[in-house]
Amino acid sequence: MARFPFSAIVAQDEMKQALLIAAVDPAIGGVMVFGDRGTGKSTAARALAGLLPPITAHQNCAYGGSKEDAERYPDVCGGGPLRKRPVPFVDLPLGATEDRVIGSLDLERALRSGEKGFEPGLLAKAHRGFLYIDEINLLEDHLVDLLLDVAASGENVVEREGLSVRHPARFVLIGSGNPEEGELRPQLLDRFGLSVEVRTPVELDTRVEIMRRVAQNERSPEEFAEKWAPEDAKILKQIASGAKRLEKLEASEDVLKDAAQLCLVVGADGLRGELTLMRAARALAALEGARTVKREHMIAVAPSALRHRLRRDVLDETGSTVRINRAIEELFG
Known part of the structure; x- marks a missing residue:
């Protein structure tokens, strides 16, 4: 399919x-x-x-290993000519x-x-x-x-x-x-x-559009894929350029302090919250073609980076996402 x-x-x-x-x-x-x-x-x-895009791997490698893998794991990554694989x-x-x-x-x-x-x-x-x-x-x-x-x-x-x-x-x-x-x-x-x-969409127009697109795909998968190919190509280009830009991006001291302050206020366990929050903000900035990591990038990824790291508060039964958004509003407006 x-x-x-x-x-x-x-x-x-x-x-x-x-x-x-x-x-x-x-x-x-x-x-x-x-x-x-x-x-x-x-x-x-x-x-x-x-x-x-397809990966390049040695034909005889059962692990789909790259050239670097063959050099690092010579006992398990077989050689042979390089071939494209999905x-x-x-x-x-x-x-x-x-x-x-x-x-x-x-x-x-x-x-x-x-x-x-x-x-x-x-x-x-x-x-x-x-x-x-x-x-x-x-x-x-x-x-x-x-x-x-x-x-x-x-x-x-x-x-x-x-x-x-x-x-x-x-x-x-x-x-x-x-x-x-x-x-x-x-x-x-x-x-x-x-x-x-x-969550299941509650907007009527959204549910109708989902049914419409699924029906189009079932009726003619090739035609539907061709219709969306230009948009998929844009996303692919965005990923490729983002991966290249990633290593060059850095966050300012102010953004690092903002991230640490947010984690303190919401009560995130350990330091993995800050580290993941900034890594995700950096990746988002790379995707968007930004030159630096900004507070807006950090705020955009905060719920997905932190919601599963919050300590339970017996005095506050609101959900993790609500607590994070409330803290963002209090700290940054």
Whole structure:
């Protein structure tokens, strides 16, 4: 089935912004999307992966490794000529075992030749792409912990059954779920870079436009994709230029103080809030082609960078997003 064009997705602006930020700076730490069913969570993630240009990888590398990967991991990244591959998009099913996720002993090879070999798992397949987990709040905690560790380090280390394998595993982790079906542990949720809330649109015109576009895509996917290709091309150019501009962007002392003050006022746990807030603000500024990171960029990403890091206040039962917006209004007007 043809992917739905990213630029054709109606509304859900915060979710699309978070995904674009993660595409510009994969080190942001992944995106957690909580919200109602049928609100385009997986559609948006797949659309972004399909939008990105193909990666260049060695033909014989089971990990989709780049030239740099082959030099750094010569034991696992096979050589061969370089070929273009689509950006990986891997679904991790809820029932997946740890062996399927991280990889395991290649039993067929062991039985056939008596040699120990490694069978790459889903983490290897997701290298240089996206790993998507629907209903991540229902996934076993030890697997979520493992995934977050690998996503942060960029490599997977497997030591079991006499095997010792280290291979690259750099990917953007995207989790989605419905809060009504169970909460994600706060210490795990905190390690996601951005957290986004999506809701079913309540505007009549928005719901009608969604139905119209879905019907057009189902009737003629090729024609619909061609119609939105120019807009997708603009987004792709925006991502590419943003990634190049990212390293040169810096925030002023005033913006850094603003970020720290906001985190203090809302009661964000630890220092990960400030660090992620400024990293996301920098990526947004790069996307927008700005020359410096401004307070406006920091404010724009504050809810998604901080809402999942707030301490519970027994005297204030308002939601995290409301508390953040209220603090922004008090501090900056």
